Amino acid sequence: MSKRAITVDDSRSMREMVAYTLTEAGFDVLQAEDGEDALEVLGGNEVDVVVTDVNMPKMDGITLVRKLQKKPEFKSTPILILTTESGDDLKQRGRDAGATGWIVKPFDPAKLTSVVHKVCP
Numbered sequence: 001m002s003k004r005a006i007t008v009d010d011s012r013s014m015r016e017m018v019a020y021t022l023t024e025a026g027f028d029v030l031q032a033e034d035g036e037d038a039l040e041v042l043g044g045n046e047v048d049v050v051v052t053d054v055n056m057p058k059m060d061g062i063t064l065v066r067k068l069q070k071k072p073e074f075k076s077t078p079i080l081i082l083t084t085e086s087g088d089d090l091k092q093r094g095r096d097a098g099a100t101g102w103i104v105k106p107f108d109p110a111k112l113t114s115v116v117h118k119v120c121p
Contacts (some may be wrong), residue, residue: 004045005121006030007051008038008064009082014105018051021071021109023114035059039067047077049120051112054083054090062090062097069098078119082107 005027007018012033013039018073019029030045032038034056050068054061061081068074086104100119103112 002026003048004028004030005044005049005051005116005120006032006038006041008032008035008050008056008061010034010053010056013035014053017109018107020113021112022116023052024109025113027116031044035061035064035067038064040081042068042074046073049116050074050077050079051082051116054094062093062099065094065097065099068119080115080119082112099111 001052006020007029009015010033015031019031022029023037030041032041041069052061052064078097080101081094081099082103082105084105091102101115103115
């Protein structure tokens with residue numbers, strides 16, 4: 001059975017690039033346009049890894065990470081933040097919220113695949 005991922009980004013083209021990359025790596029991929037949408041999509045679905053942007057309308061990625069960490073079914077799910085932001089303060093906020101890793105856009109598909117396989121063997 002293949003592993004499942006969710007990509008969360010308000011940019012449709014970015015979601016589709018990430019989804020394509022992860023699909024090529026053997027994942028089934030769900031998509032959501034922001035944190036609120038992600039919680040709704042994840043309501044009835046389990047995933048093996050979450051890849052989320054930070055800056056999104058309605059609910060940002062850091063808040064999404066915090067909310068997922070409070071849910072027992074996602075407590076051990078790796079969460080990668082994929083964003084244009086690279087400031088140390090924001091990275092620390094991501095770590096404090098429970099994010100597993102941080103990847104800066106534009107991303108290298110091979111690097112994303114490598115990191116995803118590392119956190120989700």
